Amino acid sequence: MTKVNKDKEESVFRGNEVMMMLEQMSDGIAVIAEEQKGLREGQDKLRTELKEEIQGVRTELKEEIQEFRDEVNEKFDSVFEFLSSIEDELVDLRKEINILKEAKADDEKVIDLDKRVSILEEQFEMVKAN
Numbered sequence: 001m002t003k004v005n006k007d008k009e010e011s012v013f014r015g016n017e018v019m020m021m022l023e024q025m026s027d028g029i030a031v032i033a034e035e036q037k038g039l040r041e042g043q044d045k046l047r048t049e050l051k052e053e054i055q056g057v058r059t060e061l062k063e064e065i066q067e068f069r070d071e072v073n074e075k076f077d078s079v080f081e082f083l084s085s086i087e088d089e090l091v092d093l094r095k096e097i098n099i100l101k102e103a104k105a106d107d108e109k110v111i112d113l114d115k116r117v118s119i120l121e122e123q124f125e126m127v128k129a130n
Contacts, residue, residue, distance in 0.1 A: 086124060093117045 094117060100110045 083124070083128070086120075090117065090121055090124060094121075 093113075097110060097114050097117060100113075
């Protein structure tokens with residue numbers, strides 16, 4: 001190298017200035033690395049807390065859904081038994097009315113009973129359809 005090139009290099013970057021710049025860059029990189037580490041730890045903690053919260057909500061929902069199912073099944077069974085007994089009762093009444101009709105019982109009473117049973121049957125069929 002010529003003396004002019006050497007002088008030019010020294011005038012642009014002196015040895016101490018280069019070292020100071022490298023130290024500043026190193027310090028900056030260290031700060032960035034430290035911040036990055038803190039962010040990762042924060043993300044990991046947040047992710048863990050979210051997973052725990054979601055798992056808790058899932059468990060709670062499963063329990064509530066199961067309780068609801070149990071209650072619905074229990075009430076359905078009760079309603080089904082009740083409707084079955086009404087249906088059986090209607091079938092028995094219809095049979096008795098037919099027997100009374102065949103036996104030529106008091107027509108007025110049979111007709112009245114027949115109307116009442118017909119209304120009950122219609123109402124029962126509407127409830128069953130819904």
